[in-house]
Amino acid sequence: xxxxxxxxxxxxxxxxxxxxxxxxxxxxxxxxxxxxLLIVPLFVKNFVAFQMTMVMIYGIAVLALNILTGGSxxxxxxxxxxxxxxxxxxxxxxxxxxVNYALTLPIAGLVSFGAGYLxxxxxxxxxxxxxxxxxxxxxxxxxxxLKLHFLEHWTGGVQGLVVIKPDAPFGLPISQDKWxxxxxxxxxxxxxxxxxxLLRSRSGRAFMSIRDNEIAASAMGVDVAKYKTLAFGVSAGxxxxxxxxxxxxxAFVAPDSYTINLAIALxxxxxxxxxxxxxxxxxxxxxxxYVPNIAExxxxxxxxxxxxxxxxxxxxxxxxxxxxxxxVAQQLIGKLRK
Amino acid sequence: xxxxxxxxxxxxxxxxxxxxxxxxVVMIYQAIDHLNFAQGEMAMxxxxxxxxLMQWGVPYWWAFLITIAxxxxxxxxxxxxxxxxxxxxxVLTNVAGFIxxxxxxxxxxxxxxxxxxxxxxxxxxxxxxxxxxxISTHQAGMIxxxxxxxxxxxxxxxxxxxxxxxxxxxALPESARLVGINTxxxxxxxxxxxxxxxxxxxxxxxxxxxxxxxxxxxVLVYGFAxxxxxxxxxxxxxxxxxxxxxxxxxxxGTYIPAVGNELKLPIALALIIIVLVFKPxxxxxxxxxxxx
Numbered sequence: 001x002x003x004x005x006x007x008x009x010x011x012x013x014x015x016x017x018x019x020x021x022x023x024x025x026x027x028x029x030x031x032x033x034x035x036x037l038l039i040v041p042l043f044v045k046n047f048v049a050f051q052m053t054m055v056m057i058y059g060i061a062v063l064a065l066n067i068l069t070g071g072s073x074x075x076x077x078x079x080x081x082x083x084x085x086x087x088x089x090x091x092x093x094x095x096x097x098x099v100n101y102a103l104t105l106p107i108a109g110l111v112s113f114g115a116g117y118l119x120x121x122x123x124x125x126x127x128x129x130x131x132x133x134x135x136x137x138x139x140x141x142x143x144x145x146l147k148l149h150f151l152e153h154w155t156g157g158v159q160g161l162v163v164i165k166p167d168a169p170f171g172l173p174i175s176q177d178k179w180x181x182x183x184x185x186x187x188x189x190x191x192x193x194x195x196x197x198l199l200r201s202r203s204g205r206a207f208m209s210i211r212d213n214e215i216a217a218s219a220m221g222v223d224v225a226k227y228k229t230l231a232f233g234v235s236a237g238x239x240x241x242x243x244x245x246x247x248x249x250x251a252f253v254a255p256d257s258y259t260i261n262l263a264i265a266l267x268x269x270x271x272x273x274x275x276x277x278x279x280x281x282x283x284x285x286x287x288x289x290y291v292p293n294i295a296e297x298x299x300x301x302x303x304x305x306x307x308x309x310x311x312x313x314x315x316x317x318x319x320x321x322x323x324x325x326x327x328v329a330q331q332l333i334g335k336l337r338k
Numbered sequence: 339x340x341x342x343x344x345x346x347x348x349x350x351x352x353x354x355x356x357x358x359x360x361x362x363v364v365m366i367y368q369a370i371d372h373l374n375f376a377q378g379e380m381a382m383x384x385x386x387x388x389x390x391l392m393q394w395g396v397p398y399w400w401a402f403l404i405t406i407a408x409x410x411x412x413x414x415x416x417x418x419x420x421x422x423x424x425x426x427x428x429v430l431t432n433v434a435g436f437i438x439x440x441x442x443x444x445x446x447x448x449x450x451x452x453x454x455x456x457x458x459x460x461x462x463x464x465x466x467x468x469x470x471x472x473i474s475t476h477q478a479g480m481i482x483x484x485x486x487x488x489x490x491x492x493x494x495x496x497x498x499x500x501x502x503x504x505x506x507x508x509a510l511p512e513s514a515r516l517v518g519i520n521t522x523x524x525x526x527x528x529x530x531x532x533x534x535x536x537x538x539x540x541x542x543x544x545x546x547x548x549x550x551x552x553x554x555x556x557v558l559v560y561g562f563a564x565x566x567x568x569x570x571x572x573x574x575x576x577x578x579x580x581x582x583x584x585x586x587x588x589x590x591g592t593y594i595p596a597v598g599n600e601l602k603l604p605i606a607l608a609l610i611i612i613v614l615v616f617k618p619x620x621x622x623x624x625x626x627x628x629x630x
């Protein structure tokens with residue numbers, strides 16, 4: 001084990017090479033899904049609308065991780081830290097500085113972008129498992145940091161902060177939950193379209209070339225350090241916006257909502273949705289929100305085991321996540337047309 | 339100065355826990371190239387089995403041996419049933435599998451043995467070791483057993499045919515298959531051994547942290563960190579990393595003001611990251627050169 005000092009290894013890349021066209025949905029399908037998302041909330045209860053809002057928010061966070069991992073091939077277990085940063089930025093601005101809730105989101109995104117970019121700098125030297133550990137440390141430290149005594153004036157310490165839920169503007173006759181649903185849907189759409197375009201742009205191609213082969217990418221003139229930190233920053237920024245949205249929608253932030261478990265849940269969402277397939281992020285988010293509830297309703301005492309078994313069933317049936325389902329469905333439709 | 343030495347001693351004794359766990363982590367990393375997130379839960383389950391055996395009146399050392407055998411078989415069974423079918427799936431899917439296994443084992447243990455804290459016996463006694471209040475005889479015994487395991491593993495990998503075959507299967511699977519090594523079973527064997535080492539770690543740790551389904555949560559994090567610090571490819575590195583981790587943690591808690599118990603872990607992790615920035619393959623790890 002220690003005899004050979006150096007070995008040359010030809011490694012398969014940890015993250016599969018997904019071509020950029022395969023990362024999104026066709027226009028027709030996208031519009032159909034959008035229409036459904038616009039109409040459904042009119043016919044459901046407020047709580048269901050709230051849950052759907054949470055699916056979109058987690059979906060944004062999973063999408064951000066997907067850009068980082070599926071796009072640039074870097075791992076992160078620290079997404080919960082950026083999510084917390086965004087949530088706290090929004091909450092503090094709203095409650096202490098009385099900023100309008102919609103305006104807090106870009107600030108939350110910028111703060112998280114800055115943090116992610118700065119964190120990406122030293123993390124440049126690390127990859128794979130080592131990067132996972134470094135980001136993990138960030139996730140573990142974040143709740144403790146938010147509990148620190150001298151920040152209590154702003155963060156509310158262990159107790160957290162209660163945020164006032166915004167009403168629908170212009171006297172629209174819909175409930176708060178449904179208004180926030182549409183508000184979130186608009187932002188989700190903007191972020192989704194932005195991310196798709198990002199991955200199709202020059203920067204997106206640079207991310208993917210780094211994912212597929214770092215050395216070859218740098219030989220082709222891609223500034224590896226710049227694009228790696230940029231991917232970190234963008235991912236953190238989007239996660240921060242998701243966090244800010246969650247603060248507004250849940251109307252409460254507390255350090256213990258943002259533990260490492262959140263980062264693990266986001267990771268599972270990415271795997272279930274399919275690494276590198278952006279629409280899958282929302283399928284994965286639905287999985288991490290609904291499946292624990294289903295597991296609990298099947299058996300309270302064994303909910304963890306039921307969740308684990310369900311997760312195993314999913315990864316046994318579709319190891320490539322929802323993307324695989326989409327590909328199979330596409331082939332079936334293609335056959336039917338012939 | 340005396341405070342400093344005392345803190346180092348205290349660090350070494352907590353470090354022994356981490357070293358034990360790190361050894362199991364490195365073992366499985368050698369076999370399958372991933373960190374197994376369910377490792378701690380598997381060790382916890384093994385520890386519960388030995389506790390149950392002792393409740394039924396089996397003497398300590400017999401329970402110890404039976405548990406190791408059961409864990410070894412259990413590790414192999416888990417690999418054959420759950421992870422062999424995933425061998426061709428993407429790496430990240432495998433990691434999701436570990437998380438699923440974690441949830442299952444934790445939940446089942448909670449159902450069988452419930453979540454109350456249980457006392458666990460130690461064969462070494464718990465008096466002060468060589469007159470020092472900081473290290474108990476149990477902790478000294480733990481350090482001893484960890485070092486014994488390390489030597490045992492070294493001998494196994496360096497001087498037995500099957501150890502050599504396992505190294506070959508891990509380093510170059512295709513070439514290993516060509517010379518007639520059954521690489522698939524080598525992976526299963528790796529799971530079995532990691533599970534058995536985890537069982538020993540669990541049994542040694544249980545008297546210190548007490549027995550309950552969540553006992554390994556914190557320990558596994560330190561175990562991972564220690565293994566990464568030492569370099570994931572080296573058992574010696576894992577043990578050294580474990581001791582360093584314990585020492586880091588204690589010194590940070592003592593000398594850096596405003597570091598309460600809560601911030602000990604983040605600070606220790608931050609130190610590791612600083613080490614990794616300068617030595618990206620860990621203290622004892624091989625530098626891996628990639629062929630382009």
